[in-house]
Amino acid sequence: MTTRLYYKDSFLYNFDAEVREVIDSPRPALVLDRTAFYPTSGGQVFDTGLITASDDSAKLRVTEVADAEDGRVVHYVEALSNDLKPGTRVRGLIDAPRRRDHMQQHSGQHVLSAAFIRLYNMPTVSFHMADDYCSIDLDTLVLTKAQIESAERLANEIILENRSVDIRFVTREQASNLGLRKLPPTERDELRLIAIRDFDLTACGGTHVSQTGQIASILVRKVEKVRQGWRVEFVAGQRAVSTARRDFTALTETAALFSAHIYDVPQQARKALDEIKSLRKQREQSQEELAAAQAAALLADTPEINGRKLVVRSLSNHDLAFIKLLAQKVTRFSPHAVAILATTSPQPSLVFAQSAGQPFDMGTLMKETMTKLGGRGGGSKDLAQGGIPNPDGIEKVLGEVAAKLIA
């Protein structure tokens, strides 16, 4: 069993220890007689830092720390050193900003979970700490915006009051009489309790601040319905400030696009979307009208040969959707038309169509043409489309397709 120094002092970032075990596979790792490094557990992630030989002959970077089932704490390191053997005296140095961040998030979680219990009797069933946010899952069917805001407010009041956060060790029997927010399922005789003065008492093995003021602030972010209840994402401490900073930057950039105040962005965005919707509708209608007029003109210009009108045309500055619309109009306006259409820009594309009842197979014809032009396409017997990498030789190919249909 490794003696866990963080159990009694979360602010211990430097410590002396002795190497107990050197592990080289599957990953290089050290086990010490005692450690202040926190191994991932209870939703809190591991510490990182350095383990240095007391005579400075070796310096190993600790990249991950894990709990072994038998109570040892395993420090995974980048690489081992021959100077560190069982019995070597070492110094541990924990990455303090990372630890402080974890203490703020984890202690913030205790305060927020207790606030949801105090106000609405909503128990926390799980806690997760990610790189940029944390989340708790609340066991509740309903969670309103007003409830979230009230819990966030109460949590921040408890932080402002700078209440003491104490570590207590009690027996399991003593603990059962104390009215804990959460009793762990383990069979351990001694329990470690975290007490936020007159607000929360819970069993926990993590690292916490010593005064709630050190949490600095709690900002609730996204909430979402999950299988077991509601997931509440939040950030605490410096993360709350950097998250708010990032939000503000994004919002300011967006507001500048609209030349508006940041609080008017939702209204401005709604207005812009409404305009886009209305313009899109107008454009669709203009395209319909334009296609109808062009289709009528093309049919009027095309002589009937063998009882059929073969319309062959290459356009530019029209998209595939437009030439498709045009082909549909041509083959609908005339009961015996075939439309062989192309556009050279913005994206070189082809559309072949025939009036219902005409004898050709546009899908097959398109596939053959695509093979020739190095593009991809296909379709049904009456309507087919394809896209090609460049417009070179489109006119020539249209001529060949037309010649084949006349023959």
Ligand SMILES: [Zn+2]
């Ligand atoms: Zn805790």
